[in-house]
Structures are given as C-alpha cells and as structure tokens.
Amino acid sequence: MVAEPRKEAAIGNLLLPFTHGIDGQAITYALSLASQRGAALVLLSLLRPGGRKGRPAVRLEDIQQATDFLVYTQQRATRMGISTHHAEIHTQHPVQSIRAFAQEMECEGIILFVRSGKGVLLETDEIKQVLGDLRIPLYVATLPTPRFCLPAWWPRWLGGTTM
Secondary structure (H helix, E strand, O other), X not given: OOOOOOOOOOOOEEEEEEOOOOOHHHHHHHHHHHHHHOOEEEEEEEEOOOOEOOEXXXXXXXXXXXXXXXXXXXXXXXXXXXXXXXXXXXXXXXXXXXXXXXXXXXXXXXXXEEEOOEEXXXXXXXXXXXXXXXXXXXXXXXXXXXXXXOOOOHHHHOOOOOO
C-alpha cells in the first residue's frame, strides 16, 4: 500500500481588501499566496457612499468596479482550485472596516500591494493606515512597475509598416 502525500492543513483565511483599481498582477499574486498557504481568499469590496448631503449613495462606477473585481478574482480562483468568500461593505471608514472584518472572519493575514510608492487595490492613505495596526499579520508586496511598450498603432502613425 502506497501512502499518499499529506497536504498541509489550511491556515485559514487571507483577506484581500479592495476599494479601487482592478490589477491583474496583484490578484494573481494574492491567489498564488493563498494557494501556497492552503488558505481561502476572502474578497472584501469596500464602497464609500459619496452622494448628496442627506442622501448618501455609492457611485454606480464604484459598484461596477467592485463587481468586476469580484467576478474576475473568483473566476481565476476557480480555475486555480482556490476557495473564496466575498463580502461588500458600504462604509465611510474603509480602514476600520478592514480591521473589524479581518477580526470577525478570523483572517490569518491581510494582503496589501504597492507599486511605485502608490497603493494598489486600495488608496495609498488606506494602506498606510492599515500598516499602522500590527494586531493582524500583513502580507505586503511591492509590485514591479510595468515596462513601457509602444502601442501597435505607433509605427503606422509614423508612416512605417508593421510586421
């Protein structure tokens, strides 16, 4: 009888918070980390009401971007065999909501991304505030700056030909 290799026990949940700017590289990194750690990835979309006084409303563009983030990430996770959970919170205080949600979901850590000194998936100020609270472990990744490449139309615009 051949013994099957033991899989590491899942460490729990890793939280991936989102307020703006879908970034495929960051999402791929977060999914890879969850896979390596045997963890479920908890997707948290934070929507900030910003409507007229007395009638706070979330902008339709923000709702659509949060939906796109969720769908894109869940599809990639499904293909990679990674378990996901998701939640959407309407809040004026996203950082406090991230902390409270991470504790409530018993997350083993929060995944944060920066590129060229700016926040990715979260605003730069939000990342700085999350970094100020060390009660929950943080996974902070600095993403490389994308290389500049010329658009396909550039040679035609100069009167050249394309291969």
